[in-house]
Amino acid sequence: MIKKNILVTGSNGLLGQKIIYELVKRNNVNLIASSRGNNRLVNKSGYNYIDLDITNKKDVDKVILEIQPHAVINCAAMTNVDACENNKKACWDINVNAVEYLARACESVDAHLLHISTDFVFDGNSGPYRENDMPNPLHYYAESKLASEKIVEKIMTRWSIARTIIVYGITDNMSRSNLVLWAKSEIEKGNMINVIDDQFRSPTLAEDLSNGCIKIIDQGAYGIYHLSGPKTYSILELVYIVADFYKLDKSLINPISSDSLNQPAKRPLVTGFVIDKAKENLGYNPVDFFEGIAIMDQQIKKNEI
Numbered sequence: 001m002i003k004k005n006i007l008v009t010g011s012n013g014l015l016g017q018k019i020i021y022e023l024v025k026r027n028n029v030n031l032i033a034s035s036r037g038n039n040r041l042v043n044k045s046g047y048n049y050i051d052l053d054i055t056n057k058k059d060v061d062k063v064i065l066e067i068q069p070h071a072v073i074n075c076a077a078m079t080n081v082d083a084c085e086n087n088k089k090a091c092w093d094i095n096v097n098a099v100e101y102l103a104r105a106c107e108s109v110d111a112h113l114l115h116i117s118t119d120f121v122f123d124g125n126s127g128p129y130r131e132n133d134m135p136n137p138l139h140y141y142a143e144s145k146l147a148s149e150k151i152v153e154k155i156m157t158r159w160s161i162a163r164t165i166i167v168y169g170i171t172d173n174m175s176r177s178n179l180v181l182w183a184k185s186e187i188e189k190g191n192m193i194n195v196i197d198d199q200f201r202s203p204t205l206a207e208d209l210s211n212g213c214i215k216i217i218d219q220g221a222y223g224i225y226h227l228s229g230p231k232t233y234s235i236l237e238l239v240y241i242v243a244d245f246y247k248l249d250k251s252l253i254n255p256i257s258s259d260s261l262n263q264p265a266k267r268p269l270v271t272g273f274v275i276d277k278a279k280e281n282l283g284y285n286p287v288d289f290f291e292g293i294a295i296m297d298q299q300i301k302k303n304e305i
Ligand SMILES: NC(=O)c1ccc[n+]([C@@H]2O[C@H](COP(=O)([O-])OP(=O)(O)OC[C@H]3O[C@@H](n4cnc5c(N)ncnc54)[C@H](OP(=O)(O)O)[C@@H]3O)[C@@H](O)[C@H]2O)c1
Pocket: 009, 010, 011, 012, 013, 014, 015, 016, 034, 035, 036, 037, 052, 053, 054, 055, 074, 075, 076, 077, 078, 079, 094, 098, 116, 117, 118, 119, 163, 164, 165, 166, 167, 168, 175, 176
């Protein structure tokens, strides 16, 4: 059996880890995980790990030339929206320049590149959005992600872009929290939390996003795909659902408007995706938020990731 080489960049992140833990189960894949610094996954067997900073063009070229991957899944990014606003150079280096290095290197060895993008490419005035709706980024992170999409589309022959929305889940040694973990932990500690009531999103279970990405690679599905959860809620509704699930004190949730938050980067109000294309073409079938929290809760309880 000829094994396909698959390289995952940003494998220490939430999505990266889920993809590694799924692909490592396959015996027809030669799996290479890569991220900045040490491998933070607890399970280190069944795949190879490379310390790869994707902003280093020489290293990107060398790794891709050596591996000759069938596919590369780029999960590496600077994902903190306000940090991107405050450190534009680092944001552009990671989210745009490095994606160009990956795209050029993949093109030179005829690899399929799957790049991950965001609902934030849209302005939030007319969600839910389809793949061919017109982007209009409101902040620097969003601008950087849209610029990376355009580079991939322009340079490459075999490319896919998976856009996603508020990813929640749990995995090993996380460098970053997410909505479910943040709300649960703050309310459990008895802290009052301010929660936005005028922004609407379709939350995405990390496993669903990971499965959607793998389907894209398996099926050689090129182009743009919207991969989110199936339903749109306000952020406030999502936090109430988390509080209900864990039977937490909802009086600690303080609804506020986006304007009163004064964040460095202005967020779009109503996003959400129409996911019909992914459902029809890929067989993508994500769970709703209620089911997603229950799945995540089982993983927290079993300490299984
Ligand atoms: N999470 C969401 O709600 C969400 C929503 C929309 C779109 N997305 C997109 O989905 C993708 C995956 O996000 P995620 O949630 O898995 O984010 P994440 O948990 O923050 O993972 C990103 C990973 O990229 C790594 N990384 C950063 N700079 C790097 C570099 N120069 N070289 C190599 N690795 C680098 C980070 O390393 P460290 O851990 O060492 O910092 C981190 O492990 C990203 O493209 C993101 O923009 C995410």
